[in-house]
Amino acid sequence: MVEVTEHLERYGWCIDELESLGLSIKKTNEFNDLKEMRSLTQIIKQTIYLDYKAGTNNMRHQINIV
Secondary structure (H helix, E strand, O other): OOOHHHHHHHHHHHHHHHHHOOOOOOOOOOOOOHHHHHHHHHHHHHHHHHHHHHHHHHHHHHHHHO
């Protein structure tokens, strides 16, 4: 069973991670559970990575054409 302090540490880590991605968590409530925060963090990180990958592939393609 997960202790309350461990849950709060993970929750705080997720909030820090979201803030480092440019999102500000202004209000927390019972709907902002750990699973939701982790999922949101992973979705945002994956989206940023895919945008980066698409941009670098586009740059490589342009360089090969020139």
